Amino acid sequence: MSFLDLASSRYSCRAFTDEPVTQDELDQLLEAVRVAPTAKNTQPVKVWVFRSDGALEKIRTCTRCHFDAPLLVLFGADSNAEGVFVRPSDGQNAAIGDATIVATHYMLEAKDLGLDTCWVGFFDTPAINEAFPQTAGYDLVGLFPTGHAAPEKGDPSPRHTQRKALSEYVEEL
Numbered sequence: 001m002s003f004l005d006l007a008s009s010r011y012s013c014r015a016f017t018d019e020p021v022t023q024d025e026l027d028q029l030l031e032a033v034r035v036a037p038t039a040k041n042t043q044p045v046k047v048w049v050f051r052s053d054g055a056l057e058k059i060r061t062c063t064r065c066h067f068d069a070p071l072l073v074l075f076g077a078d079s080n081a082e083g084v085f086v087r088p089s090d091g092q093n094a095a096i097g098d099a100t101i102v103a104t105h106y107m108l109e110a111k112d113l114g115l116d117t118c119w120v121g122f123f124d125t126p127a128i129n130e131a132f133p134q135t136a137g138y139d140l141v142g143l144f145p146t147g148h149a150a151p152e153k154g155d156p157s158p159r160h161t162q163r164k165a166l167s168e169y170v171e172e173l
């Protein structure tokens with residue numbers, strides 16, 4: 001499959017079956033995380049995996065967008081990490097962008113493995129920090145329910161195809 005075919009086949013899945021994500025699949029997802037680019041290769045990122053009954057039960061209280069997926073993965077950016085790139089000209093810190101790239105690798109690798117995900121930004125950050133104190137101090141960029149799409153209920157939403165024309169935001173200078 002070409003990259004464009006893969007990227008076009010991805011959509012936000014909001015209903016999953018109970019079928020677990022295998023250890024081999026999780027290993028490959030994390031390998032895609034590992035090879036993602038970050039500014040100066042400083043990798044100012046943290047990845048938390050929720051798949052035990054206890055962890056799933058707790059993270060599900062922190063968002064209604066867990067969609068009962070058998071696996072959830074959360075990405076955090078550490079803007080205070082040693083060596084994190086800060087652009088001298090305007091002070092922009094690269095950590096959130098870095099974590100977003102890493103999460104995007106995860107999301108597309110999932111699709112390549114025949115899994116589905118949804119990038120979830122609607123969660124209760126203080127509740128996550130309280131339930132999982134190790135997440136405190138990170139900018140949480142995305143939570144990914146991950147698994148196998150449920151028949152029909154796991155289909156793309158109508159919003160999936162509502163794309164602006166490129167001419168609205170691509171400008172050749």
Ligand SMILES: Cc1cc2nc3c(=O)[nH]c(=O)nc-3n(C[C@H](O)[C@H](O)[C@H](O)COP(=O)(O)O)c2cc1C
Nearest residue numbers: 010011012014065118119120121122156157159160
């Ligand atoms: C940063 C970000 C945050 C998002 N947060 C949520 C969310 O909290 N809940 C949800 O159901 N979808 C969420 N989405 C999914 C978007 O609504 C979805 O990507 C968009 O409507 C396009 O649809 P598609 O992913 O099916 O192509 C989020 C997507 C992004 C990129």
